[in-house]
Amino acid sequence: MSKLKLVFGVVAIAFVTLTVVSCKDAKTESSTNSEIGTEEDHSKMNHDNSDGHHDVDKKEMTMSGNGNSQTVLNDYFILKDALVADDNAKAKGLGATLATTLGKLDISKYTDTQKADLKDIIEDAVEHAEHISESDIAHQREHFKVLSKDITDMVAITGTQNTLYQQFCPMYDGGSAWLSMSEDIKNPYYGSKMLKCGKVQKEIN
Structure with a gap:
């Protein structure tokens, strides 16, 4: 045992x-x-x-060039996206940012005629960007319409490194245009109410 x-x-x-x-x-x-x-x-x-940081660097690299007009475009597109998302508070901050970026636009390399035109465009665009920084979303969209015209006029002079799409909503304020880096329609004037209202008018290269 x-x-x-x-x-x-x-x-x-x-x-x-x-x-x-x-x-x-x-x-x-x-x-x-x-x-x-x-x-x-x-x-x-x-x-x-x-x-x-790879994606961020890639985006910054894509948006660089042409003085700092591409930076203006970048800030404009971010503001547009805030209006698409119906985000009044974010759009206010981005309006202030865009006003600052516009004020720093380097126009020294352009002709005298182009400089004069750009000065007028920038002055008007800054005013509307500042209004966006202080307004409710309905008024932000009103100012964004004129701001979009200013930015389109700026691009006609400065050019763009990326293909842009001028898009158009026939319903808002008798018809209103805006710029986008995508062909997909995302309406900044109506946001979630009529997100897909609009069409591509033309490509800008």
Whole structure:
């Protein structure tokens, strides 16, 4: 009987030892896999997004050039998107941003005639951008209509690095146009009420 207990004891100790070793190995393997996974994820992040900045850099690179008229366009499109989303508060902030960007537009490389035209365009556009920064959304959209005309006139002089789409809503205020970087219609004058109201009038290259 004593011998049988001894055998059972030895077996029990062996089992416990084997279990501990197995858990330790599993933990080590799990830890190793976790480290490998982390390294792979980090490597992938660096490769695909450059630590999350790849897309931003690409956008900034696309929007650069032509003095800083592309920066004006970029701010205009962000403002347009805020109106599409019916976001009055965001549009106020973006109106102020656009007014500042317009005021910094470098027109030194243009001809005297172009400079004179750009000065008039900028002066008017800044006024409407400032009104947008202070108004309710209905008035923001009224000023955005004239602002869009100003930005279109600016592009006729400065050009654009990207293909733009002049879009038109026949329903708003007797017919109103705006610019977009996409052919998809997203109406800034009606937002969610009539998001798809409009058509592409022409491409601007």
